[in-house]
Amino acid sequence: MVALKKSICIIGSGIAGLHLAYALKDEFDITVIERRTPEEIKEGRIMSTQVHFGSTRIREGRFNMPNWGEQSEIESIHITIGNQKLFAGMLQKPALSIDQRLHYARSMKDLAKKGVSFRLEKVDKENVEALVEGFDLIIDCTGKNGPLFPFPIESELSPFLAPQRKCIVGYFTGIKANDPPGIGVTVLPGVGEMFEIPAITEQGPVTILFIMAIPNTELDVCKGVKNASEFTHAMSGAVQQFFPDVYERLDPEKFKLCDRNGFLLTAVTPVIRKPYLMVHDKLVVGCGDSVFLNDPITGQGCNLSSFCAEQLYETLIEWKHSKWDRELGESYWKRTKPFVKEVTAWTNAMTEPLPEHVVQLLLQGSQDQVKANEVAQWFADPTKAFEAFFSRLNV
DSSP: OOOOOOEEEEEOOSHHHHHHHHHHTTTSEEEEEESSOHHHHHHSOOOOOOOBOHHHHHHHHHTTOOOOTTTTOEEEEEEEETTEEEEEEEEEEEEBOBOHHHHHHHHHHHHHHTTOEEEEOOOOTTTTHHHHTTSSEEEEOOGGGOOSSOOOBOGGGOOOSSOSOEEEEEEEESBOOOSSSEEEEEEETTTEEEEEEEEEETTEEEEEEEEEEOTTSTTOTTTTOOSHHHHHHHHHHHHHHHOHHHHHTBOTTTOEESSTTOEEEEEOOOEEBOSEEEETTEEEEEOGGGTEEOOGGGOOHHHHHHHHHHHHHHHHHHTTTSOOSHHHHHHHHHHHHHHHHHHHHHHHHHTSOOOHHHHHHHHHHTTOHHHHHHHHHHHHOHHHHHHHHHTGGGO
């Protein structure tokens, strides 16, 4: 007699939810609950922006997620401090940025073809507990708008009570790419930062301009903006004033959003939570931004979600024939906590003025390509960034 597969409900179809659905679908009975159809996601407003660095792309290959080919690969990280371009460090493995509307919609359709069940409904805190009885495990992957469950806050990793940056994001055409192809990281001390990211959209290649403004500084340029036209005008002015290197590569006649929903204004209060609890004597776990929400300043949201999804997958496979209880939740937290702590410590440090020894490392990169490549690798392997920021402080 064949034993029934354990049933898992994944709430949310973002990076964490999709990774888990692909990873777990052959071993368990998977249901994904999402409030929007693939078409509604694809035609809707952008929700954030994401860079899939090398380790994430390896995991995506491991779980047979959709392959995007080699179009618009990101080979380098360009570092600028103030108005001084320091260097372009080369990544060990190319990264990729995909409009998540396209990524999510394509992945949802692919998963449905491969036997994953989708339920179209809105789940809120009032009705979520009713789901617990119907599945062997609930995984909360609701993203930065979550969580649905009261996962305990880890106070030592959650020092902020308010957003440290205003996030101003637009997907634009009309900007000539960096050479070599890569992400531009510009740090403007005292006012904020900007990422310039080449990305894939349904309309073709675009450049994402992602300003992270310290609230109420002069870089906080989109107060009162209500529509795509006002947003484009504000961003054009900001680029001209604050980012001359980008402005030199901007064609004013072609500079426009890739579509009317290709912009976002938001702010995130970073918070880290213990990713499990018991509800009615049943285990519930969280994965991705719902429990591990970092400031976007280091671009690690996608990669942290991917890493933690893989760790949860490994944990569930290890415990496949065991009772799923608090002990499993603690095992999952032990697997993820060291990496979560390092990524969070580095990210939180980046919201503050750069330490002097880090400034010196960046200046060394302007003279030494090996050092420049090491700095670029911080974004692909944040454990290296953690070591660079904190090892000397701990001596």
